[in-house]
Amino acid sequence: MSHPPFAVTVDLVLMTVADSVLSVLMQRRGEEPYVGALALPGGFVGIEETLDDAARRVLVGKAGVAAQDSAWLEQLYTFGDPQRDPRMRTVSVAYFALLPHAVLERAVTSKADLALRPVTEPGEPLAFDHAAIITTAYERLRGKLDYAPLAFSLLPDLFTLRDLQTLHQAITGTVLNKPAFRRRMLDTGWLEATGQRERDTSFRPAELYRHPS
Template sequence: MTVDLVLMTVVEGRLSVLVQRRAQPPFAGSLALPGSFVGPGETLEQAARRVLMEKAGMVEGWLEQLYTFGDPGRDPRMRVISVAYFALMPAACLTDAVAKREDLLLAPAAGSQAPLAFDHAAIIELAVERLRGKLDYAPVALALLPELFTLRDLQEVHEAIIGKAVNKPAFRRRLLDTGWIEGTGQREAQTAFRPAEFYRRAVPDSSL
């Protein structure tokens, strides 16, 4: 039994996922999702948290169980069942992780031409589909933003996730109506345009 983590963020307007270049066979030299076999005394959640700490340096953070992948041929070594988790993180968390390790990099979460080891391309595809489906009913995109953000920041994150532009007035009206965010009264400084108001999360992390 293994766990594989789909750790996603938005970098330069593109939804990206953390991948690792494998040093050992099978698929040595290929990119793969960070993962690990589950230890004898670990729960699935504990194993996922351990991988999160080892690869991204994060002790805490939102993780959601995605799906269990059990195709008999998914691992050429033996029958291996993997439980996949996915999470959204601010870009700085994952870019810092990449800067500290030569085997880690951020790759496009959708439309990448680079072959991935095992069935990890299918895992990422399902994670992106799940994420897009949650946008309308859960404030998941807030996990990608700093404590204070503008409506422009929030719109850019949504557009990166769904892969297309949204109608600005309709998007902002809908997000304000959800009650997920609240204005702070603070505004941007040193901007060439009209300073935008900063917003913050108005819902707990558990609502993700």
């Protein structure tokens, strides 16, 4: 029994916060289809390759993330609309990760076809169904913020509650009530007080916390 051409791909949604804006790493396509359009870093899965191995290969080879900065990738969702790729029938397994801004900035500096764009306003139409993939990742991230300690990967080792709230506001796009947010975070068990305070600040030095690993 013969079958039409069929392929499995992986696409990576790599997000960070840059200048208080939740941003995603995009790649300018150099070939058809959608030549010149922005797309998520991605690629075809090899016959002898696992999905996770393919995602790691794309992370380093196409997304420009150095091996030492390798991120934990979470499998997000499978996208399989029959019309999603004009070349052939493809199914994409999407992954997402939060990475420090410095890591993705190094990637952008190392590869001319990469750029960081705001998650909610990429500025132009995206290739394939990548706008839908990004929306799904954004909704997953917002939904997990209150029950999973994802945001700490974007913070330095020592941080203030103000830093944490600013980060959550950038991700959710909303202004959070300061007392309520701080109570909620302190009740999670995700924070460890260090007994230290900020230095070289014009404000009253705030207490520094860490996220116990």
